[in-house]
Amino acid sequence: MSQNIETVLTEDRSFPPPPEFAEQANVTPEQYQQMWQRAKDDPAGFWGELAKSELDWFKPFTETMSGEMPNTKWFADGQLNACYQCVDRHLTTWRKNKAAIVWEGEPGDTRTLTYQQLHHEVCKFADVLDKLGVQAGDRITLYMPMVPELAVAMLACARVGATHSIIFGGFSADAIADRNNDAQSKLVITADAGWRRGKEIPLKANVDAALDKSPSVEKVVVLRRTGADVTMVPDRDFWWHDLMDKATPDRECTHVDAEHPLFILYTSGSTGKPKGVLHTTGGYMLGATMTTRWVFDLKDEDTYWCTADIGWITGHSYIVYGPLSNGATTVMYEGAPNWPDEGRFWNLVEKYSVNVFYTAPTAIRAFIKWGDQWPEQYDLSSLRLLGTVGEPINPEAWMWYHRVIGGEQCPIVDTWWQTETGGIMLSPLPGVTATKPGSCTTPLPGVVPAIVDEQGNELDANQGGLLVMTQPWPHMLRTLYGDHDRFVDVYFAKFDGKYYFAGDGARRDEEGNYWVMGRVDDVINVSGHRLSTMEVESALVSHEQVAEAAVVGFPHELKGEGICCFVTLKTESDASDEMKAALKQHVRTQIGALATPDQIRFAAAVPKTRSGKIMRRLLRDIAAGRESAGDTTTLEDYTVLAKLREDE
Ligand code: PRX
Numbered sequence: 153m154s155q156n157i158e159t160v161l162t163e164d165r166s167f168p169p170p171p172e173f174a175e176q177a178n179v180t181p182e183q184y185q186q187m188w189q190r191a192k193d194d195p196a197g198f199w200g201e202l203a204k205s206e207l208d209w210f211k212p213f214t215e216t217m218s219g220e221m222p223n224t225k226w227f228a229d230g231q232l233n234a235c236y237q238c239v240d241r242h243l244t245t246w247r248k249n250k251a252a253i254v255w256e257g258e259p260g261d262t263r264t265l266t267y268q269q270l271h272h273e274v275c276k277f278a279d280v281l282d283k284l285g286v287q288a289g290d291r292i293t294l295y296m297p298m299v300p301e302l303a304v305a306m307l308a309c310a311r312v313g314a315t316h317s318i319i320f321g322g323f324s325a326d327a328i329a330d331r332n333n334d335a336q337s338k339l340v341i342t343a344d345a346g347w348r349r350g351k352e353i354p355l356k357a358n359v360d361a362a363l364d365k366s367p368s369v370e371k372v373v374v375l376r377r378t379g380a381d382v383t384m385v386p387d388r389d390f391w392w393h394d395l396m397d398k399a400t401p402d403r404e405c406t407h408v409d410a411e412h413p414l415f416i417l418y419t420s421g422s423t424g425k426p427k428g429v430l431h432t433t434g435g436y437m438l439g440a441t442m443t444t445r446w447v448f449d450l451k452d453e454d455t456y457w458c459t460a461d462i463g464w465i466t467g468h469s470y471i472v473y474g475p476l477s478n479g480a481t482t483v484m485y486e487g488a489p490n491w492p493d494e495g496r497f498w499n500l501v502e503k504y505s506v507n508v509f510y511t512a513p514t515a516i517r518a519f520i521k522w523g524d525q526w527p528e529q530y531d532l533s534s535l536r537l538l539g540t541v542g543e544p545i546n547p548e549a550w551m552w553y554h555r556v557i558g559g560e561q562c563p564i565v566d567t568w569w570q571t572e573t574g575g576i577m578l579s580p581l582p583g584v585t586a587t588k589p590g591s592c593t594t595p596l597p598g599v600v601p602a603i604v605d606e607q608g609n610e611l612d613a614n615q616g617g618l619l620v621m622t623q624p625w626p627h628m629l630r631t632l633y634g635d636h637d638r639f640v641d642v643y644f645a646k647f648d649g650k651y652y653f654a655g656d657g658a659r660r661d662e663e664g665n666y667w668v669m670g671r672v673d674d675v676i677n678v679s680g681h682r683l684s685t686m687e688v689e690s691a692l693v694s695h696e697q698v699a700e701a702a703v704v705g706f707p708h709e710l711k712g713e714g715i716c717c718f719v720t721l722k723t724e725s726d727a728s729d730e731m732k733a734a735l736k737q738h739v740r741t742q743i744g745a746l747a748t749p750d751q752i753r754f755a756a757a758v759p760k761t762r763s764g765k766i767m768r769r770l771l772r773d774i775a776a777g778r779e780s781a782g783d784t785t786t787l788e789d790y791t792v793l794a795k796l797r798e799d800e
Pocket of ligand 1: 419465466540541542543544545566567568569570571572592654655656668669670671677680681682
């Protein structure tokens with residue numbers, strides 16, 4: 153990367169909070185200023201007070217913050233339980249019979265769980281976990297559809313002190329096995345299958361295949377969801393309903409230390425195997441609770457819907473832990489946005505009278521493509537606040553969201569954060585911040601970012617550079633599971649431990665708004681999900697006919713970035729359309745559907761530097777159909793480049 157990143161986007165439109173919104177907002181401009189300054193000057197005082205007032209402690213903590221970044225601990229001698237925070241504590245209030253989860257399955261079946269009903273289910277499933285021999289600290293894999301039982305299983309894990317590792321249902325058997333092995337998971341909770349666009353996703357069959365390669369797993373719990381035929385292995389596999397029939401509903405919460413691991417969530421890095429991002433209980437719960445309240449302005453009367461899958465961090469923090477901790481009503485939908493037709497989301501907004509709606513730019517681009525006639529068929533007037541997450545939103549998509557979905561009435565919160573940050577870091581506060589299409593605007597209280605050059609020098613306004621965090625925050629990741637050295641190396645080594653390095657390029661404008669420009673490493677952002685070019689390359693090279701592969705992202709109309717693979721075959725004459733299809737299928741089998749390549753290009757060789765490094769910048773230009781402006785003086789063989797262009 154060149155020292156400073158060139159910035160080309162200029163966007164002057166600005167949308168101050170509508171006065172009616174600002175009047176009722178959870179945070180006022182004065183409060184924001186005061187909180188932000190206080191948290192910067194005295195993070196321990198700021199977060200310590202919030203942790204005392206907003207979290208329920210079995211044993212109060214005496215020290216808020218200890219240790220230097222990256223090894224900062226929060227509330228370390230305190231004890232609590234995330235499940236108590238999300239469920240039990242509401243039962244002594246009027247929220248006992250409030251809807252906690254409003255769920256709709258893809259076929260149209262519905263279920264609502266009040267806090268009391270959720271408690272009953274969670275206690276029973278916690279008893280099931282006990283009876284299966286689960287101990288505090290054990291890792292449990294959840295590979296489930298978007299059904300209420302997924303939230304029940306998460307909360308039950310938290311209740312007994314087990315650490316959940318949720319794997320998105322789109323991942324393949326090999327990806328499940330890798331994650332099971334890395335976490336040394338003892339138990340897998342899955343379902344027979346899940347619904348997606350009217351088809352059944354064979355979850356149990358994928359788990360069966362994964363278990364051939366993940367010996368740590370002793371038992372499997374299977375929820376009956378679609379009624380699909382599955383093979384049940386005696387003494388290993390158990391039906392959810394059989395176990396629940398025998399369970400008792402009075403399992404108390406285990407008291408865990410604030411630094412007790414709550415969950416591991418695997419995410420892609422620029423090199424090697426997926427990283428097991430580990431979040432702990434106290435800090436994460438405080439972050440999820442406060443950011444939900446500040447950013448989504450949640451009120452008790454609100455119906456709140458985050459459309460993410462719980463298999464990603466957005467679903468963890470903003471479908472389950474954040475909303476439930478706030479005693480909110482959180483909507484959960486199982487299936488695809490275009491099933492049975494492209495109006496499904498808007499039908500749900502109307503039907504449940506959704507007030508706060510949080511989705512991703514990739515979904516917004518799909519809505520735009522499907523046409524305004526779909527949202528126009530429904531009454532969306534219940535909406536009062538909109539949000540986006542996952543990737544930079546292009547200003548025209550922002551404007552469409554504002555106009556067509558928000559009826560020009562709803563503030564839009566463009567929230568920047570990461571699996572590692574646990575919660576939202578940069579975002580407008582809807583009653584405070586004037587929004588600008590394409591900008592995630594300003595840091596939340598407790599977040600002190602900077603834009604620096606490669607040497608760590610702070611850059612001036614409007615200079616593109618690297619986004620870093622200069623201060624620790626309670627909900628930051630604590631380690632990469634089983635590999636603390638990698639954790640230090642990936643996020644902190646670049647600036648000698650002084651800053652958390654996010655891996656994104658960004659600039660700050662003269663008004664202090666942040667504009668994130670995307671990754672600066674070999675991570676591509678496909679539909680708001682991170683994929684490592686290395687992982688896709690490894691998958692390709694594991695195919696017996698592939699000699700070498702280089703993978704880059706390219707701009708993609710719907711997905712944000714598409715996956716372009718340059719492949720050198722062992723035998724050049726094997727290149728054919730059938731081979732392309734076979735390689736796409738191979739990557740899909742190795743990683744999962746979301747990693748399916750968009751383009752395969754056969755190449756006699758890929759361009760490399762004299763030291764043997766693949767020149768990705770050049771490949772990116774070729775994949776995007778751009779003329780390569782960059783420096784090619786270190787290129788090993790110029791003819792390779794010319795050939796790749798000819799092959800387009
Ligand atoms: O590049 C940034 C992009 O998504 C990355 C984090 O990906 P992941 O851990 O999968 O989490 C996604 C959901 C939190 C970031 O490093 N990103 C996320 N949100 C935004 C974004 N880029 C620009 N604007 C955003 N609002």
